[in-house]
Amino acid sequence: MTDALPVQPDDQPAIDRTEALRAAVEAGFPTTIADLTRLVRIPSVSWPAFDPAHVAESAEAVAELLRGTGVFERVEIHRELEKDSDQLGQPAVLAHRPARAGRPTVLLYAHHDVQPPGKDEDWDTPPFEPTQRGDRLHGRGAADDKAGVMAHVGAIRALAEVAGDFDLGLSVFIEGEEERTSRSFGNFLRAHRESLAADAIIVADSGNWDVSTPAITVALRGAVAFNLRIDTLAHASHSGMFGGAVPDAMLAAIRTLDSLWDADGAVAVDGLRGAGLEVPAYEESQLRAETGLLEGVSPIGRGEILSRIWSEPAITVTGIDAPDVANASNTLLPSVRVRISARIAPGQPAEEAYAAIKAHLEAHAPFGARLTFEDVDTGQAFLVDTSGWAVEETRAAMADAWGVPPVEIGVGGSIPFIAELVDEFPDAQILVTGVEDPDSKAHSPNESLHLGVFQKALLAEALFLARLDAKPRP
Structure with missing residues (x-):
């Protein structure tokens, strides 16, 4: 593989496309938020004690959003067997369009299932009634990970608007059981390997350093x-x-x-x-502010x-x-x-x-x-190889979208299926990004999404896709 991808002489100048994408993302943002609120209203908890009909409803809603972009040859809902079981997993959405003119293919991943809400009395607003308070949208799944779903949808819409009938290959895999340990994930990869094979994979299920600074996740426990x-x-x-x-x-x-x-x-x-x-500086005062550690209670x-x-x-x-x-x-x-x-x-x-x-x-x-x-x-834990061309392209896109360069972070949480992606697609470069910030409270009561972070994350992904559409496959 090459370390950098040459720009084609007849490409539209990057600055023109950047500004056009910025305008397209901003103009489409109210629709993106409206679609996100509709997804959040669906209580798609994938745990066994909850009604699976809601996860099926959520899958149908996501499939309809992807069909509505008008860019895919096919959009389908599939269920595969869980690992070492005769039990079918929860429904996942798969969309695909092949690359043309020697362009690369990108696989976009997110999940549409959510954590259980917990007790209603622990929420300031109803968990499945999305509520905007200031610059944050509150609701279960508003950040983790239905905003990841909509970041993909919004970026694809912006790309289609600016680039027209683009040549970039795109696959989208929206899983339905990530919050229940992705039990059918490996079988799904093997059953749909041809449609999922890609040069770069974006896993939109992580966070950012703060509301002003983007991050690329390079280590997961x-x-x-x-x-x-x-x-x-x-x-x-x-x-x-x-x-x-x-x-x-x-x-x-x-x-x-x-x-x-x-x-x-x-x-x-x-x-x-x-x-x-190696880790950057992080004061105890910041830990207390981000976690709600009570006065007099010490860290461990x-x-x-x-x-x-x-x-x-x-x-x-x-x-x-x-x-x-x-x-x-x-x-x-x-x-x-x-x-x-x-x-x-x-x-x-x-x-x-x-x-x-x-x-x-x-x-x-x-x-x-x-x-x-x-x-x-x-x-399995995961360490990202940060030396490849896709990471460099992501850094540049984030810097242009946010106005500041990204930092590389580790995350204490886990995304175990990434190891399965590596096993199945060893030549693909994997990028772990996300829409969350330290105040998103994923998995907790009062989960929320910072709308400014969301818009910048969406724009960064749109820039990444558009720039790969103008480059040959590595």
Whole structure:
């Protein structure tokens, strides 16, 4: 591959196309926001406890938006089998147009499913009623990742308006189960490999440094998640009659789980390791402002704050199946089940990390408590190769759209399917971008999208596509 792509002599000057795209994005932005609000109103939660009809409705709405651009030879909705299962995954949208005149092909990825909303009372506005407050649009999925979907749609619309019947090859893959660990993702890639093959892949599911500074995500932690069941008794017993003589499952769970961290809150599992990435300065005051850390509550871990987030493992207990306080009785619980979510530093295989965590828990279970491991999910970490032509083109497009050059960031979260993209398309250059900012609160109540960030991110993608439309395939 070449490091740079030569501009063709008969191309329209870059500055003319840049300004035309800027004008097209601005003129179409009200329509883009209106379409985004319609998507946000669809409660497309892909988790098993929620109505799958909403995910199907969302897929149909996304397909209609892509058909409406008028640029694709075909737009289809597909469902593929989950990994190692006879269960079909959630519906995904696939659109494709082949490249012409020796131009490259770009694959655009986002997902249309969303996280569960949680409790309505934790939201300032209804989670599925998009509400604009100042320069932010609030609602579940407004940022993660229906704005990613609309960034692709809006960029394609602007490109078609400015360039006409362009030659760039385009594929769009809008997944329907990213928030449920992308269980059919690998099978989808293999089933539609010809339509998905590309020279560059844009994964629009990350964030930016702040509302004024764009970012390219170059490091993502891996993920390990599983249910842990702790059993100590054959049946429940009266806590007054037998408490103090037999261990209940809650006591065993608390003791077992506490062993996962040291006194500083850093992970204390032998076999989990860090990546040693260099990180920029990031003050504790910024961490407090962005996370809502209460006064008097200290951060956890050791070393540079961003190193803890980008470059070190983390373990969180994200759920507990046990009686709530309102229904608590004087009972020794025979069994407790918890959901454990771990983030794995780049460079460590997720399966290796899971084995280390499992061995640690088994070694630290007190009183002979019985442990059962269920519903294990793993996803690989990822480090982006920043030396290729596509990264350089992205940097230039972001700088022109935002007015400042992008920074390279790591993300503490995970996008496990990227490793599958690398395996299936090893020659493609992968770009991880996004529309979020530190105040977007993805996965949390009051999720929101900064409209200024969204417009600049959309323009950056439109510039990237337009400039590749004027260059030969590498």
